[in-house]
Amino acid sequence: MRLVFQTPELTDREAIVIPASGRTRRLLQAILMDEDGQEVENIAIVYEMDKSIEGIWIDGDMLYLSDQVAQCTQFYVIAKVKLNQEICTTLKIEVIKDFTLQDALPSPLEKEGWELVYHEEFQDGQIDWRKWSPYYLRGWTEDRLAKADFYFEDGKFIITSKPDREPWCVQDGEHRVSSIQSFERTHLHRFGTVTGSREIPDFRGFATKYGYFEVRMRLPDTKDGSHFAWWMIGVQDDQHITAEVEGSEQYAFGVFTNQTAEFDIVEQTLDAYTESKDYEPNIWRPVIHPNGSTDLNYLWVEPTPIINSPSHEFHVYGFEWNEKGTKFYLDGKLVQETDRTPNYRMMTLFSLYLGAKDGSCGMGRDRGIYPKEALIDYFRVYKKKEEAKPISLVINDYQGPSYLQIPNEKVKRYRMTAYAMDQWDKPIEADILWYLGTDVQGMRVLSRKEEEAQGVTIHRKTGEVIVEAHAKENQDIFLVAYCEENVKEVKHLKLSKKDPYGETLRFEISEDTITKGSERILHATVYDQYGKRYPGQIRYTIMCDIVGSESCRIEGVQLRDTNRLVVDKDVPSNTYLFIEAQEEKQQLRACLVLRVI
Structure with missing residues (x-):
């Protein structure tokens, strides 16, 4: 019998560097072999x-290992079998104290010329779970494989990893990911050769268009083949619920959605020994991907050196996005500028990619050093202080219908709604017009003759859609609302003759808080594919998180009379309640997140 360390010797290039502040840690892995x-x-x-x-x-x-270490040193860790300590082995550890390391100071919360509209400071060991999902693109995989590992410590949100983490999606090879994101929907962020996404309820956490975004963080310090990303992607409000477009091989970005751009604001390798000059751990090089979007072209932003090490120091990364382009800031200084700017709202992700031992996932090889951890001190979003103006449109409150019904005779009429949003995500008055486009980009306009031929017309001012009996079933309809030259929104619908069926389940509650010592009547409704109410028996359950995989009992919180939520006065403030509505017959689910105040 012998004891063997799985953790590699942490010496020479694997030596542990003491961070400028706080602490770092290493998982000690030893196993007994027969x-x-x-x-x-x-x-x-x-x-x-x-x-x-x-x-x-x-x-x-x-x-x-904390910043209280005074100097470079080395020592041994001894592993012993607890019940027979004569069976033992040692691991050599080398520690480097670099006195040049220095954290960038946090920026003031107030920013001249800007209005703070949303922020996470993590000081109370919490994150606003009304805004964030602890899962990674789960429409492409199982919930258990998509769930993040994280914890809070010393006012930091820490995304972490375990060595036994499984690949997150069979279609994405050996990539293992621990990530959170601010929005969820079916078909979100298609990748590789995948052809279909499992249906998940929309989670409308936090998505916005334009602003200044800032993160203070320290990247993982294991120096091996993994990488960390702070990135943003379009939320695909323009797509059909099934993402289907008539014709063969049409499941592709640029066909079923145009809102696909990706800002890799920070996508940093951890591998200090990579041979690639494209990815160096002390070089900040954002990447902008169109992913099929017609709104912008690909760009690999020029590199910016990071003094010392982003893995052992906190740095402040800033990203400004407006209708003219994008700017990148490092520790408060403008370092790069581009003319790339997508014309739709985007969501945010913080993702830790663990890599593979053979290096097949790119950005280096995982040499078995754990845990890999990214420490996020804060996340802030600002909007420019300026006169309000329309910058985006919302069609049908981001809801249905997803189909228009073809009548058996004569016509059916559908009244679409749209309103404009300003740069603070507030409704603003605007004159909105409509037309029918020929694709999801909404670039081309059908003539009146073409509209009549396909059996669908739209009133340019009211948004009323008329569907005639001769219209072809399963036809793609692209409704386009616009109010200014560059302010428009597309909604992809399809025509159908099918009888109504329950398609979606939605909570009919606008408030996202509940006062302690109060109660709330829960109300969720089933809607059919034509956007009409549909009968259904709905059951409500208090769950552990938004996916509804496990029910939860919270002291002082009860569901009475099937749909009456009661919160006692002793329930702590900032408790988050995840309420699932389920229509079992039609297998429909929805989740409501409430914060106790």
Whole structure:
């Protein structure tokens, strides 16, 4: 029997660098092997240091190193079988104290010329779960594979990893991801050769158009083949609920949605020994991808050196986006500027990619050093202080219908609605006109003769759509609302003759808070594919999070009379309640997130 460290020796290029502030940590992994070289399971192993060093300690199987370490040093970690401590082994650790490391200071919360519209400071060990999903693009995979690992410590939100994490999606190879994101929907961010997404309820956390976005963070410091990304993508409000477009091989960006641009604001390798000059750990190089969007072209932004190390220091990354282009700021200084700007709202993701041992996932090879952790100090979003103006449009409150019904005779009429939004995501008065386009980009306009031939016409001022009996079933309809030259929105619909069926389930509640010592009547409604109410028996359950995989009991919170939510006065403020509505017969679900105040 012998004890073997799975953790590589943390010396030379794997030596641990003490961060400028706070602490870092390393997972100690040792296993017991029998004479045949097989692992002996369920054996308790204990770890200890061969000497005491201020600022370094072990808790369980985790080695901690803080900024209190005074100088470069080295020591050994001894692993022992708990019930037979004669079976032991050692791991050499080298520690580097770099006195040149220095964190960039946080920016003031108030920013001259800008209005703060949303921020997460994490000071109370919380994140606003009305705005964030702890899952990664889960429409393409199983919930358990998409769920993030994270925790809060010292006013930081920390995205972390475990060595046994599985690949997040079979269609994406060996990529393992721990990530949070501010929006969810079916078909969101298609990648590779995937051809279909499982249906998930929309989660409308936080998405916006234009502004100044700022993050103070320290990237993972394991120096091996993983990478971290702060990125934004379009939320695809223009797509049909099924993403189908008539014709063969049409499941592609630029066909079923035009809102696909991607800002890789920070996409940083952790590998300090990569041979690629394109990805260097101390070079900041944002990337802008159109992903099929006609609104902009690809651009690899010019590189900016980061003094010292983004993995051992906190740095402040700023991103400004307006109708003219984008700007990138490092520690408060403008470093790069582009003319790339998509014309739709976008969501935010923070993603830790663990890589593969053979390096097949790009950006280096995972050498088994854990945990890989990104520390986010704050996330802030500002809007320019200027005169309000229309910058986007909302069709039918981002809701249905997804189909227009073809009548058996004569015509059917549908009244579409649209309103303009200003740069603060507030409704604003605007004269809105409509037309029928020929694709999801809404670039071309059908003539009146073409409209009549396809059996669908639209009133240019009221948005009333008329569908005639001779219209072809399954035909794609692209409604376009616009109020100014560059302010428009497309909604992809299809024509159908099918009888109504329950398609979506929605909560009919606008408030996202509930006062302690109060109650709320829960009300969710089933809608058919034509946007009409549809009968259904709805059951409500308090769940652990937005996916509804596990029910939850919260002291002082009850559901009475099937749909009466009661919150006692002793329930702590900032408790988040995840209420699932489920229509079992039609297998429809929706989630409501409430914060107790």
